[in-house]
Amino acid sequence: MSAAPVNPLNPVNPLDPVNPVKFAYWVPNVSGGLVTSRIEQRTDWGYDYNRELAVLAENNGFDYALSQVRYMASYGAEFQHESTSFSLALLLATQRLKVIAAVHPGLWHPGVLAKLGATADHLSNGRFAVNVVSGWFKGEFTALGEPWLEHDERYRRSEEFIRALRQIWTEDHTELAGDFYRLRDFSLKPKPLNTPERPHPEIFQGGNSTAARAMAGRVSDWYFSNGKDFDGVVEQIADVRKAAAEVGRTAPKFGLNGFLIARDTEAEARETLREIVAQADHEAVEGFGAAVKQAGRSTADGKGMWQDSSFEDLVQYNDGFRTGLIGTPEQIAERIVAYKRLGVDLFLLGFLHYHEEVEYFGSRVLPLVRELEARLPDTGTATETATETESVSAHV
Numbered sequence: 241m242s243a244a245p246v247n248p249l250n251p252v253n254p255l256d257p258v259n260p261v262k263f264a265y266w267v268p269n270v271s272g273g274l275v276t277s278r279i280e281q282r283t284d285w286g287y288d289y290n291r292e293l294a295v296l297a298e299n300n301g302f303d304y305a306l307s308q309v310r311y312m313a314s315y316g317a318e319f320q321h322e323s324t325s326f327s328l329a330l331l332l333a334t335q336r337l338k339v340i341a342a343v344h345p346g347l348w349h350p351g352v353l354a355k356l357g358a359t360a361d362h363l364s365n366g367r368f369a370v371n372v373v374s375g376w377f378k379g380e381f382t383a384l385g386e387p388w389l390e391h392d393e394r395y396r397r398s399e400e401f402i403r404a405l406r407q408i409w410t411e412d413h414t415e416l417a418g419d420f421y422r423l424r425d426f427s428l429k430p431k432p433l434n435t436p437e438r439p440h441p442e443i444f445q446g447g448n449s450t451a452a453r454a455m456a457g458r459v460s461d462w463y464f465s466n467g468k469d470f471d472g473v474v475e476q477i478a479d480v481r482k483a484a485a486e487v488g489r490t491a492p493k494f495g496l497n498g499f500l501i502a503r504d505t506e507a508e509a510r511e512t513l514r515e516i517v518a519q520a521d522h523e524a525v526e527g528f529g530a531a532v533k534q535a536g537r538s539t540a541d542g543k544g545m546w547q548d549s550s551f552e553d554l555v556q557y558n559d560g561f562r563t564g565l566i567g568t569p570e571q572i573a574e575r576i577v578a579y580k581r582l583g584v585d586l587f588l589l590g591f592l593h594y595h596e597e598v599e600y601f602g603s604r605v606l607p608l609v610r611e612l613e614a615r616l617p618d619t620g621t622a623t624e625t626a627t628e629t630e631s632v633s634a635h636v
Contacts, residue, residue: 294330502600
């Protein structure tokens, strides 16, 4: 794999060892695991399994968990627990873990979600967060009798949703005469907690398109990217930071999807990946691919999510293989720190066998990441940083 380039547009020092990279995991509250494959996955979508996983994760270095959501059975995910209620259950089962609930504008009203979020935030002592999903699954909306908007309109609605949500959470009276939402002297009490870490629950969003990047720069606290190599990350961070600069706001933090396969040897890790793809559920992968690519094809510049994803990429439905977190603990730690140098603040991880592999990550991978972070220089020119990055990632 190629060495990571340097991102010259990162306004903060990504080499700052006192700002460690954070980790989140995809909550497997949807049946079928995190790969659309018939390979054995010692993972369960039920609450008991996920409660144990949440405690295990917060004790093994994870800062966040993201509850995913589908509202109807589809593409190898026949059973799903709803994300906001499931997130609250996980918050009440843990002490430190922040849980991010995925929600869809068009299926939620921002005022209703703001009320739920404020309650969840109080019950969890300020650990609730939300991921605003603009939507890729047309069939889900039409099955519920809701309109399916054109691609950029979905993001325009999401942006208005976030503006409404933030205003409700931070101002005494909300007035909004938008194209999608209208609020008249709306008042929410109690507000969510205002903590030293954040003035309101953190607002995440995803999407790879030009519209998604611009929206993130204008309104979001965090931007999630599908799995990307080094060059893809540099491009996306640059676009998001540019969009933020154009409106005079601090750029959102950057989260990157990755499916992590850590094994004692690289050969074992590569063989696991080979088996996952070899046993892929072709019908489910192709159905998912057709659904997501029609959503992305509607972008004017072809930069929609999944537009250049291969069949192998789609076996892990957030392109997690493309991030390259596959190998020995040493190789994975070096690659994580190489991404950090580019400005990645958080990794959103998926696993094949969650309980075992989260614990393996905490005991074998995370200490190496922290050790490498501790060696990072406090400052450095672009040339020096590039040399350092090449030295740690050349064999990854």
